Amino acid sequence: WLKEGLAQEKIKLGKKGPEVYPISVQPWDMPGYKIPGGDPHGKGGGQVFTIGNATLHKQTHGNFPAQRYIMSCVYEGLQVPMEAGIRIETRYFTKLLMDPRSKAMIRSLFLSMQELAKGARRPAGVAPFQVKKLGILGAGMMGAGIAYVSAQAGMEVVLLDTDQANAEKGKAYSEKLLKKALERGKTTEEKAGKLLGLITPTTNYDDLKGCDLVIEAVFENRDIKAEVTKKSEPMLAEGGIYGSNTSTLPITGLAEASAKPDNFIGIHFFSPVDKMQLVEIIMGKKTSDETLAKAMDYVKQIRKTPIVVNDSRGFYTSRCFGTYVGEGIAMLGEGVPPAMIENVGKMTGMPMAPLALNDEVALDLAYKVREQTKKDLGDKYVSGPADGLLEEMVVKIGRVGKKAGKGFYDYPADGKKKLWPGLSDLVGKSLDPESLEVQELKNRFLYIQALEAARCFEEGVVTDVRDADVGAILGWGFAPWTGGPLSLIDMVGAKEFVEACDRLAQKYGPRFTPSKLLREMASKGETFYGRFAPNKEKAAA
Incomplete structure (x- = not known):
């Protein structure tokens, strides 16, 4: 009868004999039901949530809302009847959908990525081509x-x-x-x-x-x-x-x-x-x-x-990527403690810390690219705050990165890499970590990349917002929770973004100066995905 769906009741053997319940009653509705692993306040369950919460923050740094909401609705839902737990879950899901980070990630990592992979930017009227x-x-x-x-x-x-x-x-x-x-x-x-x-x-x-x-x-x-x-x-x-x-x-x-x-x-x-x-x-x-x-x-x-x-020097990805690793070196030159630079870099959602990433790419490669750029541009070359320290590392002391076993990090053959102790002496100054604003450091890492992406868009190096955002996330690992650098500017708001960059420019130099396009968008209250929507022309037609 159970297999054929004909049974209307089910029987549970209790201490006082058989107990009959409607077939629709689920295990958690039955008297004496115990949560597998224990409830949130029990010994087992408490350990799960304590360790789980620590692991969550280690992996996401609080940037991704979905994982945190999942933990929250499970923790809260297990302490109330099932119907109330489902309502809690529904509310968290609705809150997640309303979060601008969700919208940005869905757009870039799902919709835009699929469109580009299927050839959204391929010129029409050209016969299919196969490389044999x-x-x-x-x-x-x-x-x-x-x-x-x-x-x-x-x-x-x-x-x-x-x-x-x-x-x-x-x-x-x-x-x-x-x-x-x-x-x-x-x-x-x-x-x-x-x-x-x-x-x-x-x-x-x-x-x-x-x-x-x-x-x-x-x-x-x-x-x-x-x-x-x-x-x-x-x-x-x-x-x-x-x-x-x-x-x-x-x-x-x-x-x-x-x-x-x-x-x-x-x-x-x-x-x-x-x-x-x-x-x-x-x-x-x-x-x-x-x-x-x-x-x-x-x-x-x-x-x-x-x-x-x-076409452009560095194209799109190399230009923007260079600002992230360069900002890490600039911070080092200012006296920001190396460990703090690395930790804050990871807190932004970037896949690797900036100094470690410099070592991976190779400092001498960055130096050679810079020297070639100086040679090509001549008087038009604008030196950056990282230039002096980069030359010191490569030319004077020969610390060129991971491939040589020494860069910003030491790479012992019998152990894990660790920050080179001589960095502080090389810089000659060290700021008190307590005097530094973590959020400002995070903004510097993210905003310097977003500014360069916006410049590339204004210069016509990138002509589609999808290319800019998807290329940033897939190419150099720009913080995925933002949906990409142009999505980040839209999320912050052009006006607020420009004001924040102006403050950074006053404090740290002209590299943070917003471009003409950004100021124009700020004055008109525009967004990149509003003004430059990729399907706008098709919709109008």
Whole structure:
């Protein structure tokens, strides 16, 4: 009867004999029901909530409302009858929906991300393009990662380097990833062997013949990039395109080495390529819409999310990312205790602390990029507060980051990394932590990035609010709870944001000065998603 749904009653054996209840009565409605693990004030339950609450704050730093509300409604709901508990849960859910952080995250991490992944920015009228054979110039970490994800998508990959041993080493990166996948049961020997068979390590440019796409991933040096471009471009198949994986050098300048600059485009990956979801596609001045469409089709083939930006030094992601790590060095130079800088950086919701992130990227790389920028801009270069300290670390004392075992941190072979004790002596001053406002430090980290994102939008480097926000979160890990830097400005309010930045500019320098666009939006009470809504034109039509 129970299986057929015919029973109207159920029987519980009590101490005084059988007790009959309606079939609709749930276990928690029965007399003597005990909560599994104990109630919130019991020994077991109390420990669960105490430890759970500590873990929650450690992981989220209070930035994500959903997790906190879940803990709250469970804690409160377990202390009242079920019907009252459900009402409590409903109220928390409604409160969550009304939270601007929820709206921002849903928009950027769900709606916008899906739209971009499906080709929302792809030019219309261009026939679908499929990369069957891919050439990669440079078998370092980036080239090796691109080879892996491309072979994973079924492409024939030619991995070229100046030395055969280096090319083989690049292929070995895929072997290493596949070995881990096999150990975890995520692939089979047959599939792994097939993927490795698609990657051909070589030093011969003739092996590139017939490539639908060639991606250059060599050192950030114009001369080297120009040389490999001239050697490899003639090997492209008819209708093939050429992409550069540069992270900072302007595409228009690199395209000068190309015989077909309309087929030349920036395809900027992020490390590690197999884990990072974003690909930043950069349009040079002569890049055609057809080339853009083909590049986006390739990104779709490897199942990553593309954003489209226009040419600029550092493009979008590198420009904005640099402000975060640079602000950490600036704080250090002011005498803010290093541990406080790192803790506050993580409290903002960024995935890594700024000084640790500087070490990961490599201080000498940042220094070289800065020197190249100074050389290119000449008198137009504006020095920042981090410049002097960066030069001191790299040039004078040779602490260049994690790869050398010494940077802002020490990296002992037999233990965990720790902040270098000599930082305080290097700076020569140390502020009292009690005299510093944590919220102001958090704002400095977030607002300096949002300001640069707004400048990129005003300059036309980024032309779609979705690209700006999704690119920030996927590209350099901008605090996801904000929905992205432009969403953060909308959340704070343009007027309030501009006023806060003006105060920071007076105290810390012109880098916090709001742009003309932000002041205009502040005066009119506008938002980025109101004034520049991506579907606005379609709606009007």
